[in-house]
Amino acid sequence: MFIGKEALERLTYQKYGDSPTIKSYTKWKLFEENSPLKLPTEAKAVKVPIKGHIVLSGSEAEFNLPAGVELSEGTLGLSQPEESRILGFHFYALRKAYRLRIAEDLRTPLVxxxxxxxxxxxxxxxxxxADNVKAPIVIYDMSEEGTKSLVIELKAKNANLEILTVGKHEALSHYLLRASLxxxxxVRAFTLVKGGKMSHHREDYSLEGAKSELILRGMPIAIGSSVDYLTNVLQYGERSKSETRVHGFSYKNGWTVHRGVAKVFESxxxxxxxxxxxxxxxxxxSLGVSVPMLEVDAGEIESAFHSSAVRQFDEDALFYLRSRGLDSDEAMSLFVHGIGEALSSHLERLRGKARGNVGELIKGLL
Structure with missing residues (x-):
């Protein structure tokens, strides 16, 4: 899928105005200054700290796929370069896209x-x-220099999937997970992202089939950094279920934003x-922004709810931890890490099965 410079120049980062609900909190100017029109679109591979079945480092790719996973080239077409300028940049710089088919149940995560x-x-x-299978999937999204764009497309039917996404950023990062259920x-998804200079992290889930279900837990963290975390859930299928719960943290002049949409269509x-x-x-x-949005068009609904909160850290809890011999940074890290562990019961199961020491990587986020 290709896009030329002329078509790219006509694209904008967002198509709508700067209203309080759809305002863009990503610092797009940084992406503009570090776009594929100004930076090289190829980079060398280096040794990464995590072992994986698919390792994409720089412009190179290595594969060591488990039994039951088939590899080909191409995309599912769930994302298009004309959608926005950042996706235009993604496809303009893209050299090769890879397509995986999970043909049988996986006992250990596809990494x-x-x-x-x-x-x-x-x-x-x-x-x-992924059709008619059970499979855990672990995604590590790491950027140390430059600008990296990662797009994950997922199409599943009659499947049971667990997805753990760990983002560790220092530079600029664009991430899109787009899933059709x-x-x-x-799908049970847990996302833990430590923002870099600017991290734009977006997850789109379309619950198209009857009795499709999504449980999403997210934890964006900005420690002297910035992360704009978007979750979009669209429900079309009868008796579908979704529950999104995000708890973010801002520290040391960090900037954490969560914008979450849940829309239930008439069908x-x-x-x-x-x-x-x-x-x-x-x-x-530090800055925190919470913008959940719920829209229900269906006349018959089982339940619907949304809530928003931006609050200051409990100083009494911090005093208690420091009185036990921890310095301020240690107390903050312990608190944030403890919240992250509590957000999802399946995190430990995925951590225990994953290749490499994901526990150390998660601790490194804090």
Whole structure:
């Protein structure tokens, strides 16, 4: 899929105005200054700290696929370059897209690693098909230098999937997970992202089939950095269910934003939907923004709820931890890490099965 410079120049980062609900909190100027029109679009591969079945480092790719996973080239077509300028940049810089088909149940996670450590604009693109299978998937999204764009497309039917995404950024990062959930598909997703200079992290889920289900837990963290975390859930299938709960943290002049949309269309009768968004500001000078949105068009609905909160860190809890011999940074890290562990029961199961020491990587986020 190709886009030329002329078509790219006509694209904007967002198509709508600067209203309070759809305002863009990503610092797009930084992406403009570090776009594929100004940076090299190829980079060398380096050794990454995580072992994976698919390792995309710089412009190179390595594959060591488990039995039951088939590899080809191409995309599922769930994302298009004409959608926005950042996706235009992604496809403009993209050299090759890879397509995976999970043909049988996986006992251990399929591990995907995306990494960049050079001043360049590099795009990585993985599409995954999963029909009538059970499979855990772990995605590591790491950027140290330059600008990296990672797009994951997922199409599942009658499948049971667990997805753990760990983002560790220092530079600029664009991430898009776009998933289509067919009939009787269940997805349990946990996302943990430490923002870099500017991290734009977006997850789109379309619950198209009857009895499709999504449980999403997210934890964006900005420690002297910026992360704009978007979750979009669209429900079309009858008796579909979704629940999104995000708890973000801002510290040391960090900037954490969560914008979460849940929309139940008229065809999604007898469905349930909810989005809960909370940001904890750990100190003065940090920013937290929470914007959950719920829209229900179906006349018959099982349940629907949404809530928003932006609050200051509990100083009494901090005093208690420090009185036990921890310094301020240790106390903050312990608190944030403890919240992250509590957000999802399946995190430990995925951590225990994953290749490499994901526990150390998660600790390194804090």
């Amino acid at each position: 995907i690693v995306s990494h960049l450590s050079e001043r360049a604009f590099v795009s990585h693109h993985i599409s995954i098909e 067919g009939e009787k598909t269940s 999604a009768r007898n469905s349930s939907s909810g989005v809960v968004s909370q940001i904890t500001i750990m100190d003065e000078g």
